[in-house]
Amino acid sequence: MGKVFDEIDVKLASWIEAQPLWFVATAPLSENGHVNVSPRGHDTLSVLAPRRVAWVDYTGSGVETIAHLRENGRICLMFLSFDSRPRIVRLHGSGSVLLPGDAGFDEVVDLHPDNPSTRAVIAVEVTRISDSCGWGVPVMDVREERDLLRLQAEKKGQVGMDEYRRQKNSLSIDSLPGL
Template identity: 75%
Template sequence: MAKIFDSIDDELQSWIKEQPMWFVATAPLGADGHVNMSPRGHDSFSVLDSHRVAWVDYTGSGVETIAHIRENGRVCLMFNSFGSRPRIVRLHGRGSVFLPGDATFDKVVSLHPDHPSTRAVITVDVTRISDSCGWGVPIMEMTGERDLLRLQAEKKGADGMSAYRTERNARSIDGLPGFPLDA
């Protein structure tokens, strides 16, 4: 049975920061919509306070997380240890999307290295925090971050990234509005 936490305390925050990869899961309201789960990495995640987290959202091949959060706000983040001590932590909550120029965007982006693929900041007001065993998660070794996202964004340049988002991120796979937020 999962252990439930009242808040993200210092020990949990430290453990979360140690994890090189985490996952975000969202789903549309429609029963025929697609549940989405995306892996995340790089130095992009922040614990803002005991019940609020955020990450710098990079341009990707899809826009499901943004589209689902815009539609209904529901989100679950999962962190798991690939080290010798097994552990899985899930943060359930309500997400919001922020764009360049918004104070929340500026604050969160300033906490992380500059990245040319940055398109938004997503915050989550955490309503449930659980910890489970993770006994089925394999032990794996981190060998490094991929830099392909940065290289692609640098090659395209700011105008190319904007055009890519307009072409590939305007709608989710279920046809929900994606990015930019006025789409």
């Protein structure tokens, strides 16, 4: 049986930040819109307070999380243990998008390794924290991080990344505004 927590304590924060892979889920308000679930990794996430987390968001082929948050703010993060102790933790809350120059952007970016693919920071005010057994999650070993996002961004350069974001990140798949 799962447990609901009042806040992210130091022990839970340490566990969350140690997970090499986690997922973010968002959805538009439209019943015809597409629910989005995206994997995340790298050293990008920080627990900032007992009910506040944020991560550095890298440029990708889509902009669903940003578009959905700008429309309605609803978000769920899911962390899974792939080691010998099974566990799943979900953080539900309200998310916001911080762009370069916005208050709080540099605070989060400065906590993590520099990456030329950085496009935003996603901040989440957590309203519900719960865990469940995770007995159905396989035990797996992480071999290494992929460095393809950084390498692509370095190859394109700032001008190329700006153009890529204009082409690929201006609208979501449901035509909601992105970047």
